[in-house]
Amino acid sequence: MGKWTRWGLAAAAVLAxxxxxxxxxxxxxxxxxxxxxxxxDQTPVTxxxxxxxxxxxxxxxxxxxxxxxxKGATTEGKPIMVADLLAGKYCGxxxxxxxxxxxxxxxxxxxxxx
Ligand code: HEC
Ligand code: HEC
Ligand code: HEC
Numbered sequence: 001m002g003k004w005t006r007w008g009l010a011a012a013a014v015l016a017x018x019x020x021x022x023x024x025x026x027x028x029x030x031x032x033x034x035x036x037x038x039x040x041d042q043t044p045v046t047x048x049x050x051x052x053x054x055x056x057x058x059x060x061x062x063x064x065x066x067x068x069x070x071k072g073a074t075t076e077g078k079p080i081m082v083a084d085l086l087a088g089k090y091c092g093x094x095x096x097x098x099x100x101x102x103x104x105x106x107x108x109x110x111x112x113x114x
Pocket of ligand 1: 005025026027028029030031036047049052056057059060061062063067068069070071072073077084
């Protein structure tokens with residue numbers, strides 16, 4: 001098998017896996033809002049699939065490279081740390097002031113206490 005044939009087969013396999021993930025995810029219902037309530041020194045964070053889907057129509061924008069498909073699974077039940085967000089992980093992969101508002105706009109995710 002030539003080098004380019006092997007490369008082509010590998011590329012086709014990657015494409016097939018990606019397309020089947022896109023198809024499988026498109027058959028799933030969009031989950032209810034996810035509430036992160038572990039943090040005591042900040043207000044709870046709500047993640048809305050509905051508002052995000054409007055901006056990121058493909059589930060693969062987040063699943064499963066950035067987030068597992070189960071609440072809390074990505075960080076194995078531990079809270080998401082703000083230092084990781086500022087370093088570009090999890091929500092910070094997009095909330096970096098380029099794709100979406102930056103992590104420094106705390107109140108957009110942690111609403112001010114009333
Ligand atoms: C902008 C990012 C993003 C996009 C796009 C996205 N999700 Fe999610 N999804 C998340 C996050 C964050 C979680 C929670 C992960 C965690 O807490 O570790 C999650 C969790 C889930 C869960 C588990 C819910 C639960 O309560 O345990 C399902 C099911 C899911 N997503 C399906 C989808 C489907 C179907 C799509 C496409 C229509 C989609 N997601 C698109 C970010 C996203
Ligand atoms: C894009 C949304 C988002 C923004 C913006 C954001 N956070 Fe968070 N933050 C989260 C999420 C999600 C968690 C996890 C909450 C949980 O598990 O209860 C979290 C957790 C935290 C925690 C607890 C974990 C830790 O690191 O000690 C603190 C403190 C915190 N954030 C402070 C801040 C501050 C201060 C800012 C502004 C500089 C900020 N956050 C901006 C989403 C955000
Ligand atoms: C794949 C990229 C992506 C990821 C990952 C992502 N977001 Fe967003 N988010 C966006 C975009 C794009 C917008 C809309 C543009 C804007 O408001 O700057 C948005 C808007 C929001 C908003 C305002 C609209 C609303 O839903 O109320 C909040 C709050 C928010 N994101 C929180 C989060 C939290 C919390 C996480 C992590 C659990 C997260 N986002 C992960 C792309 C992303």
